[in-house]
Amino acid sequence: MGYVIGIDGGGSKTTYSICEVSKHTQKTFQPAATFQSKGTNPQVIGFQEMAQQIGETIKNLLNKLSIPPRDIVSVCCGLAGVGREDDEEKAALYIREKFLSIGIDRNIRLFICSDLYIALRGALNPGVKEGILVIAGTGSNAIGSTKNESVYKTGGWGHVLGDEGSGYHIALKALNKVTRSYDLRENKTLLNEMILEKLNLSSEPKLISYIYGTKPQKNEIAGLAEVVIQAADQGDHIAIQILKEASDELVQHVRSLHLMSDQFDKNTAITTAGSILTHSALIKDQFIKSITEEKLGHYQKSYATPVDGALVIAREQYEAAQSFNG
Amino acid sequence: MGYVIGIDGGGSKTTYSICEVSKHTQKTFQPAATFQSKGTNPQVIGFQEMAQQIGETIKNLLNKLSIPPRDIVSVCCGLAGVGREDDEEKAALYIREKFLSIGIDRNIRLFICSDLYIALRGALNPGVKEGILVIAGTGSNAIGSTKNESVYKTGGWGHVLGDEGSGYHIALKALNKVTRSYDLRENKTLLNEMILEKLNLSSEPKLISYIYGTKPQKNEIAGLAEVVIQAADQGDHIAIQILKEASDELVQHVRSLHLMSDQFDKNTAITTAGSILTHSALIKDQFIKSITEEKLGHYQKSYATPVDGALVIAREQYEAAQSFNG
Structure with a gap:
């Protein structure tokens, strides 16, 4: 035994x-x-x-x-x-x-x-050792392994330095859009009322004491990505734009792995994990479309x-x- | 008396x-x-x-x-x-x-x-009560007062929510470019070696323990804007781009004030303050050029x-x- x-x-x-x-x-x-x-x-x-x-x-x-x-x-x-x-x-x-x-x-x-x-x-x-995994949860990163078992990584820099395409990054972009539209620095978005409602705040300036006073955890802020996904479902152009940019950041991870090794090609299996790729159909669909069109590999459900x-x-x-x- | x-x-x-x-x-x-x-x-x-x-x-x-x-x-x-x-x-x-x-x-x-x-x-x-002041130091914001003494403000959301055009924001963009170029997600920039040298780090991944381990103060990170200004002086295109974007964010504050009140016009005195506008000739020149061209007011040295x-x-x-x- x-x-x-x-x-x-x-x-x-x-x-x-x-x-x-x-x-x-x-x-x-x-x-x-x-x-x-x-x-x-x-x-x-x-x-x-x-x-x-x-x-x-x-x-x-x-x-x-x-x-x-x-x-x-x-x-x-x-x-x-x-x-x-x-x-x-x-x-x-x-x-x-x-x-x-x-x-x-x-x-x-x-x-x-x-x-x-x-x-x-x-x-x-x-039995398969070659392929790519792209992860977008609170943070974001990607890993690829080649036929000869060389391993390459990209992203994973954390919420201050990077993590583009992650839940935290999506939420931060949304919060920034809210402040900008409140200041008339950008067009108004559905995100303002939806985020204030989610956080139970009466007006945009209250975000200041929420963020710097109560100091929410990183994953609590990342949770606001859910609101962005909902706003996109309701057709909000700013929310849709944020999610499309997030998707492209995740594709960018795959492009980088291709630059790191020519062993990756259009036959490379590309899998995904993490709450963002699970909960946003828009991001996932856009991601799969891009990797297919750019011949970066073929999407495959995680085994x-x-x-x-x-x-x-x-x-x-x-x-x-x-x-x-x- | x-x-x-x-x-x-x-x-x-x-x-x-x-x-x-x-x-x-x-x-x-x-x-x-x-x-x-x-x-x-x-x-x-x-x-x-x-x-x-x-x-x-x-x-x-x-x-x-x-x-x-x-x-x-x-x-x-x-x-x-x-x-x-x-x-x-x-x-x-x-x-x-x-x-x-x-x-x-x-x-x-x-x-x-x-x-x-x-x-x-x-x-x-x-004796003058009407005019605009744009501030870019560790944070960024702007205030305008009209002939009838109404006061309008924009920006000042702090380093998480906003502060575009500030030293912290410039530094963060630079750090992000460093991580992206290390990952081959973007073109290489002078900023990589200059920032590592400034922080006395041996390679880009060491930034992770610098940021999340030693947890530098906000103004210490903002201080890296100095490196971006130096890299721009040496002709680094990424650094120049970051500073131009920062300048435009500061102009955006002035555009917002104009949207908030039609009492602001091409004769409005626009003054500036803060380390970023003091230390980067590129940002200041670009800022003055834009407000003049867009007829948002006339630049005036702070009294x-x-x-x-x-x-x-x-x-x-x-x-x-x-x-x-x-």
Whole structure:
């Protein structure tokens, strides 16, 4: 008996999935169990605490499932905040040490990568390693992997430096349009009354104490993208323009990946994730139209989740070790 | 003997100026004394604390100059964070109460307004009440006063909601261009190496920990506008474009004021203030060219400082009361 574990370590939550490796591996996994606990971004909570949390959660999980730690053969951790090789090595060091302390074998395969990479592998069809994933949620970024397994990234600069096309960016543009139209610096838009109503404010200048006084969280502001999507549905030209620009920013990520590697072509699978691409049909349709017209790839629905991607990688790693040893 | 006091109450510092009212008032004031102390924005420190600080500073100042409190005839306070009438009334209530406690006569003229209005009056020629002042420092805004003394404002939404054309906005655009060019989403610019050098960072991704890790103050980020001005001087097209857009945003403030009142015309005096309009010849030249070509007014060098504006208003108020009484 052998088991593989996939971990999707986000900033606010971490998902664990465990699965038996049978001799006849299937295209799709049927995890024995999936479990969620708190965030494990090592840049936020530190590397030691991250390893501690992952180790303890796995210990409890194995206990509950009556799986002996010695049966674990491979683990893949996709961690938020881990983008560079030195981060990956540092994370691996701490996690392996913790694993030893809970009885997991010293010789298991342990693969650490970014949460972005497992998301890409989860989104692509089973067995496929080449393709692109574009994400637009509170932030925005894209990752692409080529035939020769080179990985390229773009975006992900955060809400101050970039994140164009994200929910936060869409909301900020809308708020700016509201201030401009109030000042008569631009044409009036439906967004004024819709945003004030959503925030329960009596007039535009109240936005000042809302933003600088109550200091709403980044994702609360990003949530206003929903109002922009509604205003666009009602035909508001400014809202439609903001969403079209957001869509083009996301296409721009794909154009960049093409500039980074000529291995991407019109046959590249392009998948998407994140609340913005899920909730705005306008952005998604526009995005698909552009990548098709510009021959940047072909749009494809995401196959599975990031934690599934981690499981796929864990199994791959195990199989590679087996064929090497065998 | 009678004295008037002008106060420029900013967020980080407050300037006090006191001046004797002689029977033969001159066009320009020669203040008896000018003094600086800490910020008095009532939205930051509270109305009571604001009044307390102003009262105590004036008490000490009068003491030092051996001026009896009974000789004060009129005071004008231009306060940051005071934009609406109810704020002005509240501030007046607290200040008058404090003044009584330090021996200033109950019947003095007390005029409370925004720091923006005293800046406008200081910038305009003595005796002139109509004109426009455009400010671009860390933030950006504009104020205009018409022949019939109606006051109009635009901008001043702060760094999240607006402040287009300000130092912060220019810096943010530059940082965004740096991230985009690093991602190959836009053409390379001189700004990349110049900004990294200024911040002593080894590569563009280090900007992420600089911005979100060290969390620099708003005015530290705004200070990067200096780098954009230098890059433009060296002919960088992206930097030049950012500055031209900033200039147009400032012209946009003037266009808005024209939409708000038809009392503004090609003869309206337009003055400017703030570090951006002082340090970027490109922005200022472009700004003057546009307002002239579009017949929005005629550019005029600022006559005096905001605290001088407060003194002018204090004297006006006193004279109005005299002519009313007399």
